[in-house]
Amino acid sequence: MSDDLILETRGLTKHYGGVHALENANFKLRRGEHIAIMGDNGAGKSTFVRQITGVETRTRGEIIFDGKPVHFEGPLEARQAGIETVFQTLALCDDLDVPDNLFLGREKTKFDWLGPFRILDYKAMREATMAGLERTAVKIPNIRGSIRNMSGGQRQCVAIARTATFHSKLTIMDEPTAALGVQETAQVENIVRTLKEAGEPLILVSHNMRQVMDLVDRIVVFRRGRIVADLAKEETDGQDVVAYITGAKTQPEFAEDGVL
Amino acid sequence: MADQTSHGIGGLTYDRKKRGWPNEANVFIALVAIILIFELLGQVLPYMNNQSMLFDFNEARDGTILNMARIKIVILQVAIIGIISLGVTQVIILGGIDLSSGPLVGAAAMIVMSFAQTELVNGQLNPKAVFGPWSFDLPVLAPILVGLAFGAMIGLINGSLIAFTGIPPFIATLGMFLICRGISQWWTKGQPVSFPSDQFAAIGSGMMPVVWFILLAIVLSLLMKYTVYGKHTYAIGSNEDAARMSGINVKGHKMMVYMIASMLAAFAAIVLSSKNLTAQAGMGQFYELYAIAMAVIGGVSLRGGRGSIVGTVLGAMVFGVIQSGFTFIKLDAFYQLMAMGSIIIGAVVLDQYRQRRATLR
Secondary structure: OOOOEEEEEEEEEEEEOOEEEEEEEEEEEEOOOEEEEEEOOOOOHHHHHHHHOOOOOOOEEEEEEOOEEOOOOOHHHHHHHOEEEEOOOOOOOOOOEHHHHHOOOOOOEEOHHHHHHOEEOHHHHHHHHHHHHHOOOOOEOOOOOEHHHOOHHHHHHHHHHHHHHOOOOEEEEEOOOOOOOHHHHHHHHHHHHHHHHOOOOEEEEOOOHHHHHHHOOEEEEEEOOEEEEEEEHHHOOHHHHHHHHHOOOOOHHHOOOOOO | OOOEEOOOEOOOOEEHHHOOOOHHHHHHHHHHHHHHHHHHHHHHOHHHOOOOOOEOOOOOHHHOOEOHHHHHHHHHHHHHHHHHHHHHHHHHHOOOOOOOHHHHHHHHHHHHHHOOEOOEEOOEEOOOOOOOHHHOOOOOHHHHHHHHHHHHHHHHHHHHHHHHHOOOHHHHHHHHHHHHHHHHHHOOOOOOEEOEOHHHHHOOOOOHHHHHHHHHHHHHHHHHHHEHHHHHHHHHHHOHHHHHHOOOOHHHHHHHHHHHHHHHHHHHHHHHHHHHOEEOOOOOOOHHHHHHHHHHHOOOOOOOOOOOHHHHHHHHHHHHHHHHHHHHOOOOHHHHHHHHHHHHHHHHHHHHHHHHHHHHO
16 A cells, blocks of 8 residues: 555445445545546446545445545535535535635634634625635626525535635545536636646546546546456547446456356 | 625626615614504594603603603514514524414423422411422522423424425424423313412513513524524525435424424413412413514515514514504504404515515515
């Protein structure tokens, strides 16, 4: 086990009753690396993510995060350990404004001896929000307006900016642009690039081949609950990846017994 | 440049003039409109003989033409329920509801009064003391602390039930509604408790209820706007799952909010029993509903996440003006109840309509 791995799974397996949703997944993510997870619906992508983020409890296998084996009891523990997840369903509070959402649960405060009644430092949170979002090229006329009135792209940017602002050890995005238009997708991709520049590792679950080829270093393909390919971006192309997704090809080292 | 804010991102700025006014402004306009309507009715209705509701032109006492006597009554009659509605507002913003506050007022008043007994009534030993002579002329802090502790306990039970068993707040507090009404009747087997000490009687004498109401409204308004406590209350009411995922201790926070709400109701009981110089088991009837109505009229959304203490205070004023106005135009009590009910329903319908329009935009 080398020190430059931020996340490793060994033999990670999840069964739902008799359904083998995830089978013996061996996965490695280096520090600063951006990996895409691709695969058909039901291939096990989301199941894989749910085991890592503690949303579900794995059947078997090991997860080693930041050099230590981990057993997250829930998503909150994973988050406290430094894994930030942008879920398909956005975890935002509609009635709060942008800084409030960004800092929800970890507000900047003054007079901390007041306990639950400590005073919010609105100014500091606003400035940090402006600084954080300014890099992303997202356009929001007024960050003090409530999230309710914002477009899908703006909301998604706020959700992602939350992870970017807090310099997590690992960011996981599950289909962050599935519901967005062209311009909004570009904004989200901008944020992903800023994460790359900051050297923060990322797991991106996506169906969008162009986006994947644009953004990540490596592509891991899932099929029927198994990892079937681990491809460096430079050594592959869209056609190749599709071949792995559809089952036309399987890398030899991932072959099941007797099946190639 | 004063009209522009620097709170835009990506080269966009935004014109402060274009912002729709806050919800509280609508409530204020409604308040003014209602006053004008009653003024007009005073002029138009044939049996009113051109009376004015707010102005008193004949006797310009206190250097003002305002009818201060009526204005004082309007504020005084909403102050005590207003204190309750401050707590109820937080509970509704949290996404819950508290039906137990009215009966809690009854129960807390009975208990508080028992600890606020004076020794001598007209030169004779207090004939109606609940406890023995040890309870006579206790320091005024004693009944206050007992009352607040009782409120805290009820609130803690409400909050724990809602946080840990997951039953709807409506059911939990409806149960507590009956339990508290039971406690208030069991305490003295239905006998009223009277004869408080002078110190205790001072808490709610004269315009003191208004002073308490305004003081508490300011404190709670600051709490909701500027502290983590307030922010988390709005967050949980807005999206409980998101709040939990963000690391907010949702269960603990719910317990705290229900506890503070019940303590406010208990404090209202202290002020009310002090003002009336007596406590009766039936006190606080319908208070929980009036308190909810004040919040709703003030723009607090029953879906949680939206509303403010300022709104509720204005809502309380609207409530008081309507009640007083009905009396002013000599509307019978049963019509008053019917009209009040219609107004509450109207306020919620209006709020839903506004919300839908805001979402569509």
